[in-house]
Amino acid sequence: MxxxxxxxxxxxxxxxxxxxxxxxxxxxxxxxxxxxxxPVFEGEMTVPGTESEKALEIMDKKFPSETDLNPGTIQLVFKVEGKSLESSDTKQAIQSSLKTISRDNAVESIADPYDFGTISPNKEIGYTTITYKVTGADVTASSIEALDQQVEKLRDAGFQVEKSGISGSPExxxxxxxxxxxxxxxxxxxxxxxxxxxxxxxxxxxxxxxxxxxxxxxxxxxxxxxxxxxxxxxxxxxxxxxxxxxxxxxxxxxxxxxxxxxxxxxxxxxxxxxxxxxxxxxxxxxxxxxxxxxxxxxxxxxxxxxxxxxxxxxxxxxxxxxxxxxxxxxxxxxxxxxxxxxxxxxxPARESNAWGRFVTKFPLPVALVGILLLGFISLPALHLQTGLPNDGMKSEETTERRAYDLLANGFGAGFNGPLIVLATADGVENPQSAIAQAAKEISGMEGITNTAPPVPNQDGAAAILTVIPQSGPLDKETGKLVESIRAKSKDTESQYGVRLMVTGSTAMDVDITKKLNEALPVFGLLVVGLAFILLLLVFRSLLVPLKAVLGYLLTMTATLGFVVFVFQDGNLANLFGITQSGPILNFLPMLTAGILFGLAMDYEVFLVSRMREKFVHKNDAKGAILFGIKSSGSVVTAAALIMVCVFAGFVFAEDTMIKSMGLALAFGVLIDAFVVRLAVLPAIMTLLGRSSWYLPKWLDRILPNIDVEGSALEEDKSFSASSDDQLAVSATKAKKSATR
The missing domain is CATH 1.20.1640.10 (Multidrug efflux transporter AcrB transmembrane domain)
Known part of the structure; x- marks a missing residue:
């Protein structure tokens, strides 16, 4: 190479x-x-084959008119402090604004809160759903501007009006x-x-x-x-x-x-x-x-x-x-x-520096302190909870977050995460009666606030039930409720012939999180195995790759522990601008594992390859460690600090997903470079001595030689000439090879 x-x-x-x-x-x-x-960002974070995805596929067949168009919708949430929404002047102002919004040719319908009963029990909070004729991605800026004008008009009149994002429009x-x-x-x-x-x-x-x-x-x-x-x-x-x-x-x-x-x-x-x-x-x-x-x-x-x-x-x-x-x-x-x-x-005038001499002089204390420190930071990872952040984790300065909070206050925490239950009664003599019985069974389950009446399809063999949980969409109790309803399906099938399938955005998030958590160990084994093989080829040693892999695992657990400590537990939240604690982004552990693996191997290669180069020439294990830290330590330090700064810059982003990824990667690189690569692993290599570089002779013979540090250039005198001369030498060698 x-x-x-x-x-x-x-x-x-x-x-x-x-x-x-x-x-x-x-x-x-x-x-x-x-x-x-x-750009066309239409990809959704879905996982084919999950229970919620299967339910959607069946729903497409049972309710084709409900799912073919998938129009864009926006929710407006209203509140007037200290005043009922059903007072005459309040009602008139809201209906007047909704009437003006409906004049937009792109609007298909508006669910008047007074006609559809979407006003909270205390009459202080209400909402309306605006449905457009096109998908969320196709709603024009002029339509949004016309909507915002009416929102501002109501706000000027003393209303608190907040709006959700456009459904079906990738943000x-x-x-x-x-x-x-x-x-x-x-x-x-x-x-x-x-x-x-x-x-x-x-x-x-x-x-x-x-x-x-x-x-x-x-x-x-x-x-x-x-x-x-x-x-x-x-x-x-x-x-x-x-x-x-x-x-x-x-x-x-x-x-x-x-x-x-x-x-x-x-x-x-x-x-x-x-x-x-x-x-x-x-x-x-x-x-x-x-x-x-x-x-x-x-x-x-x-x-x-x-x-x-x-x-x-x-x-x-x-x-x-x-x-x-x-x-x-x-x-x-x-x-x-x-x-x-x-x-x-x-x-360097000498082949060591102060840090290298300190690590090699006190290897056992350095290794123990580093490992114990990483273990302590890793402890919060034991109660890791993952999920997909929603509007409830956005900044309170955003209208989406304020709309989320208003709906939760007026209608309960579970209102923002309704469950869509598809009930099918194929082959049942009286399907609607059977579905009604199954719906009654669901409504009596623990953890449910309200169950809307079943909405049947055209042939009556299926119906959709909207279930409002007592807990919020990111709470563990909601995930347990999803599984409980699915388990309930066994009883309803045996008693009434009704199959229950749970879907909707909340159920889909639950399924995605579960799938990701199941896939993480498989991916982790792949990454660890790959790391060992690659480093075995590069360093031609059994113990160097092994300690590098163990160091990577310490980096990962410490990174997850710190992210849980900050994002999930809410510690140091003000320092990092985190407005709301909650579950960790569900794909963050896997994404972080992949990225940190690559970056950890970067520093391992740049640092340890110089050690190996010195050990091969001098056969001095301790001297090789000192030389590697001296010659590559400053470059690795600068590279790691650059990585940390670039990733840390994203911690200041508004989006919770970006903020969590930036913090995880910044902390992971910081820990891996300065604690694992420059402290713990050199200390362990010092304790192991020459055995760090042990490789069975039979294995050494069959492994290919990967020249990462370019030692072949030093051995081949033709590569010591200028690059122009080298090009000529290479061309001459190629011609000679071709004539043989």
């Missing part, structure tokens, strides 16, 4: 203008195509420019401290933005052909920006080391691409494999999310090994460190 990338880096350096122009042209072409086709999570700017600004500051050069600090960020732009635009184009959930774009942006900066950092730092060692500019670029570039490619492959590995869960939206994020990582790798060398060549000797202090930062 190192030799191939050496040639690639030399080629990119020679044809620097063409490579850079090509990268910019790809960005522009992708932008033009994306602008023409536009693109609001990342916010501030989140990205904060992350990029902090990354630039870290790079400036590390490189002590404005030019060098800006280069990885510029190339990362180029790669991120291409990746995001390709995702926007792909959304026209693949069902894509809007959250997939956010995940891709978050990960693509972080790895793009890190990969540029790795190659640039190695290039500056090579310049200080006296290599020519083009030779330095080729060597940096062959060595650090090899590690970048391997690191990128591990992240990509982990993300694509999400497909083993057989959950469509998670699979597509992983593929989208993997695409941005793939683009980041290409930018790192092609565009970064081209830019390095264009900048020439302006990237040469000028001060003597810079030289000391890259070429």
């Amino acid at each position: 190192a030799k191939v990338l050496y040639i690639v880096g030399g080629w990119a350096a020679k044809w620097r203008k063409s490579v850079l122009f090509g990268g910019i042209m790809v960005l522009l072409l992708a932008a033009i195509v994306a602008m023409r086709v536009g 693109i999570p609001k990342v916010g420019v501030i989140s990205e700017v904060i992350g990029i600004a902090m990354a630039f500051l870290i790079l400036l401290i590390f490189f002590r050069s404005l030019l060098a600090a800006g280069l990885p960020i510029i190339t990362a933005i180029l790669g991120l732009g291409i990746g995001v635009l390709l995702i926007l184009i792909g959304s026209n052909y693949v069902d894509l959930a809007a959250i997939s774009l956010t995940t891709a942006i978050m990960l693509g920006l972080a790895v793009g900066i890190d990969y540029g950092l790795f190659i640039l730092s190695r290039h500056r080391q090579n310049l200080l060692a006296g290599k020519s500019i083009r030779e330095s670029i080729a060597a940096a691409t062959g060595t650090a570039g090899s590690a970048v490619v391997f690191a990128g492959i591990t992240v990509i494999i982990a993300l694509i590995g999400l497909s083993v869960t057989r959950i469509p939206f998670l699979t597509v999310m992983g593929i989208g994020a993997a695409l941005t990582v793939f683009i980041a790798v290409l930018i790192a090994i092609l565009v970064v060398p081209a830019v390095l060549s264009l900048l020439g000797d302006r990237l040469m460190p000028k001060a003597a202090g810079d030289k000391n930062s890259y070429v």
